Amino acid sequence: MLYFSRLKMILIWLAVAITVILAAPNLFPASMLAQLPNWVPKRQMTLGLDLQGGSHILLQMDQNDLTKAQLETARDEIRTLLREAKIQYTGLGGTGRTVQVRITDPTQIDAAKNALKPLTAPVAAGLFSGGSIQEMALDDSEPGVLKFTVTDAGIKFRTSSALAQSIEVVERRVNELGTTEPIVQRQGDDRILVQVPGLQDPQRLKEIIGQTAKLTFQMVDESMPVQDAIKNRPPSGSSVLYSQDDPPVPYLIENRVLVSGEDLAKASATYDSRTNEPVVSFTFNSRGATRFGQATAANVGKRFAIILDNQVISAPQIREPILGGSGQISGNFTAESANDLAVLLRAGALPAKLTVIEERTVGPGLGQDSIHAGKVAGVIGSILVVAFMFVAYGFLGFLANIALAVHVAMIVAVLSLLGATLTLPGIAGIVLTIGMAVDSNVLIYERIREERRAGRSVIQSIDTGFSKALATIVDSNVTSLIATVVLFFLGTGPVKGFAITYAIGILTTVFTAFTFTRMLVSIWLRRARPKELPRAPVTFIPPGTKIPFMGIRRWTFALSSLLSILSVIGFLTIDINYGIDFKGGSMIEVQSKKGEADLGDIRKRLSELNIGEIQVQQFGAPNDVLIRVGTQEAGENAEQTVIDKVRGELQDQYDFRRVEVVGPTVSGELAKQGTIAMLIALVGILLYVWFRFEWQFAVGAIIATVHDVVMTIGFFVLTGLEFNQSSLAAILTIIGYSLNDTIVVYDRVREDLRRYKKMPLPQLLNNAINETLSRTTLTSVTTILALLALVLFGGEVIRSFTMAMLFGVVFGTYSSIFIAAPLLILFRLRPQAATEEEKKPVNGKALTT
Numbered sequence: 001m002l003y004f005s006r007l008k009m010i011l012i013w014l015a016v017a018i019t020v021i022l023a024a025p026n027l028f029p030a031s032m033l034a035q036l037p038n039w040v041p042k043r044q045m046t047l048g049l050d051l052q053g054g055s056h057i058l059l060q061m062d063q064n065d066l067t068k069a070q071l072e073t074a075r076d077e078i079r080t081l082l083r084e085a086k087i088q089y090t091g092l093g094g095t096g097r098t099v100q101v102r103i104t105d106p107t108q109i110d111a112a113k114n115a116l117k118p119l120t121a122p123v124a125a126g127l128f129s130g131g132s133i134q135e136m137a138l139d140d141s142e143p144g145v146l147k148f149t150v151t152d153a154g155i156k157f158r159t160s161s162a163l164a165q166s167i168e169v170v171e172r173r174v175n176e177l178g179t180t181e182p183i184v185q186r187q188g189d190d191r192i193l194v195q196v197p198g199l200q201d202p203q204r205l206k207e208i209i210g211q212t213a214k215l216t217f218q219m220v221d222e223s224m225p226v227q228d229a230i231k232n233r234p235p236s237g238s239s240v241l242y243s244q245d246d247p248p249v250p251y252l253i254e255n256r257v258l259v260s261g262e263d264l265a266k267a268s269a270t271y272d273s274r275t276n277e278p279v280v281s282f283t284f285n286s287r288g289a290t291r292f293g294q295a296t297a298a299n300v301g302k303r304f305a306i307i308l309d310n311q312v313i314s315a316p317q318i319r320e321p322i323l324g325g326s327g328q329i330s331g332n333f334t335a336e337s338a339n340d341l342a343v344l345l346r347a348g349a350l351p352a353k354l355t356v357i358e359e360r361t362v363g364p365g366l367g368q369d370s371i372h373a374g375k376v377a378g379v380i381g382s383i384l385v386v387a388f389m390f391v392a393y394g395f396l397g398f399l400a401n402i403a404l405a406v407h408v409a410m411i412v413a414v415l416s417l418l419g420a421t422l423t424l425p426g427i428a429g430i431v432l433t434i435g436m437a438v439d440s441n442v443l444i445y446e447r448i449r450e451e452r453r454a455g456r457s458v459i460q461s462i463d464t465g466f467s468k469a470l471a472t473i474v475d476s477n478v479t480s481l482i483a484t485v486v487l488f489f490l491g492t493g494p495v496k497g498f499a500i501t502y503a504i505g506i507l508t509t510v511f512t513a514f515t516f517t518r519m520l521v522s523i524w525l526r527r528a529r530p531k532e533l534p535r536a537p538v539t540f541i542p543p544g545t546k547i548p549f550m551g552i553r554r555w556t557f558a559l560s561s562l563l564s565i566l567s568v569i570g571f572l573t574i575d576i577n578y579g580i581d582f583k584g585g586s587m588i589e590v591q592s593k594k595g596e597a598d599l600g601d602i603r604k605r606l607s608e609l610n611i612g613e614i615q616v617q618q619f620g621a622p623n624d625v626l627i628r629v630g631t632q633e634a635g636e637n638a639e640q641t642v643i644d645k646v647r648g649e650l651q652d653q654y655d656f657r658r659v660e661v662v663g664p665t666v667s668g669e670l671a672k673q674g675t676i677a678m679l680i681a682l683v684g685i686l687l688y689v690w691f692r693f694e695w696q697f698a699v700g701a702i703i704a705t706v707h708d709v710v711m712t713i714g715f716f717v718l719t720g721l722e723f724n725q726s727s728l729a730a731i732l733t734i735i736g737y738s739l740n741d742t743i744v745v746y747d748r749v750r751e752d753l754r755r756y757k758k759m760p761l762p763q764l765l766n767n768a769i770n771e772t773l774s775r776t777t778l779t780s781v782t783t784i785l786a787l788l789a790l791v792l793f794g795g796e797v798i799r800s801f802t803m804a805m806l807f808g809v810v811f812g813t814y815s816s817i818f819i820a821a822p823l824l825i826l827f828r829l830r831p832q833a834a835t836e837e838e839k840k841p842v843n844g845k846a847l848t849t
Helices: 006-027 063-084 106-115 152-176 202-210 226-231 286-298 335-347 364-393 395-418 424-453 458-490 493-528 549-573 599-607 636-650 664-692 695-719 725-755 761-793 799-826 831-839
Strands: 054-061 089-095 098-103 123-126 131-133 136-139 145-150 183-187 191-197 215-220 238-243 250-260 264-271 278-284 304-308 311-314 326-329 354-362 585-592 614-619 621-629 654-662
Touching: 006 395, 006 493, 054 063, 054 152, 054 202, 063 089, 063 098, 063 106, 063 145, 063 152, 098 106, 106 145, 131 152, 152 183, 152 191, 152 202, 152 335, 191 202, 202 335, 202 354, 202 636, 215 286, 226 238, 226 250, 250 286, 250 304, 264 335, 278 286, 278 335, 354 636, 364 395, 364 424, 364 761, 395 424, 395 493, 424 458, 424 493, 424 725, 424 761, 424 799, 458 493, 458 664, 458 725, 493 725, 549 695, 549 761, 549 799, 585 636, 599 614, 599 621, 599 636, 621 636, 636 654, 664 695, 664 725, 695 725, 695 799, 725 761, 725 799, 761 799
Parallel strands: 238 311
Antiparallel strands: 054 191, 054 354, 089 098, 098 145, 123 131, 136 145, 183 191, 215 250, 215 304, 238 250, 264 278, 278 326, 304 311, 354 654, 585 621, 585 654, 614 621
């Protein structure tokens, strides 16, 4: 295995060179790269919103709006069709999903059905939607009454069509803001995901994409005073609408639409030549110009209203016919609000209302701080791991560090090549893979040392060490990969970014630790022709260590059982500190513009806003404050109202660095997804371990893993750390890490079972654990060093994630030795040998399991 042909070595070095070339652009600013020739690779990693600032907004379409609009259209169509057919009717109205009409003359029922056939006629639903569907179904079971009900298929079709139209409208609106590389994409059946990096004003974005922007021109009804219409009842065919003024002014408006925003050809923000006030100039298309000209010619001297989303913008008097097909909308506009209205009109109206059900906004200042914290943590973690590897293995550790540098470069290169997004948890994933990537090198080097102690030559030891370690490396990495894949498919946002980075790190580990390191060792052997393995400056676990781990298994079982029970009781009786991801609500991070933040003053001012439960706490530095507001009972829109109120109260004295809003709908879904992710990961790992080993190994691995999960949940209960999506990612990563450790021990147990056919199982397990103890210790230490760097220098945003990981690594190591291995005795993996061992007296007493 140590022989490398010249072609193979050239290919490996070529892969490393390509890796370095693809990763190198990330070391230079984009402005510098722009000056280089076109053939030079320039693609950099895409920074996530948490690193460069920006907004992540999830919008949900209101299906009730669509149904209501469809019923109104159906009602108007019924009225028109029956009048054209000269059929008498009464009681035309609708509730829920049904509109009904009563035909006054029973002899005209069949004629009415025939006239109203267009309502139930199938509509084309597209090639991939089954050809055609029936949007409305007729029910004529009640004599003289025809009921038309919107079908489920009709609602689904309307929602799908409206969502596609809404995506186009939202995309046009966002692009009009001049932002760079916005993402607008469909999510599920009725949602739109909008991500706008580098946005300076997220509030403006929400206002622009959240407005329906249905513009209509309608006549003002002057048949009666508007106050009389409010007190009594508006005349038939008219409604009372209010202006956008403060206080709002009521108007009596005819329901008949003269011209709508669909007939606009152009809209732009300009200034009125007479008053120099900001206005919106518009131009109709030919159809709109004709209709508007006819309407104004017929109503000279009367007033018409310009209405946006059922609010009157202005209601000027028609002094003369407007025949040019153009005009202007005036109101109390600022330059920005006039431009925003022009953007809305150019982009078109939304077919239904869009509600913000999730928002995650990061200011550019916090993004830069996160990048700095990530770099510092990465550099410190790397230095600690590199130094430790050299201390533990000497020259072989130096070779491992070269492979480790290539490993990090490969992750960066693949992320750049794929255009993947690097998030703050993604940086944590890179730092974590630095700690875990050395695990494969440790496995190989410990095997090499073991083979050398067994009397093999240096070359034979190295060759055998690489060969025997390969299966263990594959098994341990596959189990971690299963958890990571689940995390990728069921996670969202930054958590998905962590999963991508971590998964790439797992895959590149196999190349760098096995193929590249093996080639470096092969070159060293050929040139140095050593007589002995390089000595390490420090020996952490002396060779021949024989700790009787199985002798204390009853104590460790008892301790773990007690801690597990306490964790479960604590979880059931003490409220875990759920983040807004799982319980909904708002989280706002602010920074004082001058001096330290006054928590008492903030708490007092926000309490007067009547926005429910409020928590205010220091977050890192004395001028940083984290504000949590509980979920609102009034629905999804109420969550956005909370943010507006808090911003209005504090924005004069505080900068808003981060805003996260999760409505009750999304929080419930995230909690459900988290539970499903955990179960899928455990089942997938169970099946893989069962396939690779025997059922006792699979069940033992799952019990040990569940033990680690329970312990980690107990850790969150005890410490009061926030449990959010990142915490869930930490638990799934702990599952992978714990199984990594367990698989290494199990792999050695399986090997020894084949070698020592009659050795009692407790003794065999002791041997296996002691043989892998050096690897377990060294891997745990390197991972802990990397995580410590993240905990101390990675910043407050990911502190709960990194602390949970640190705790999980410690308990994952513990469970692999004291839970997973002893369970094989309990499950009678080798019944006869175990029974014979237990019958042997030890200090005058017989062993029992």
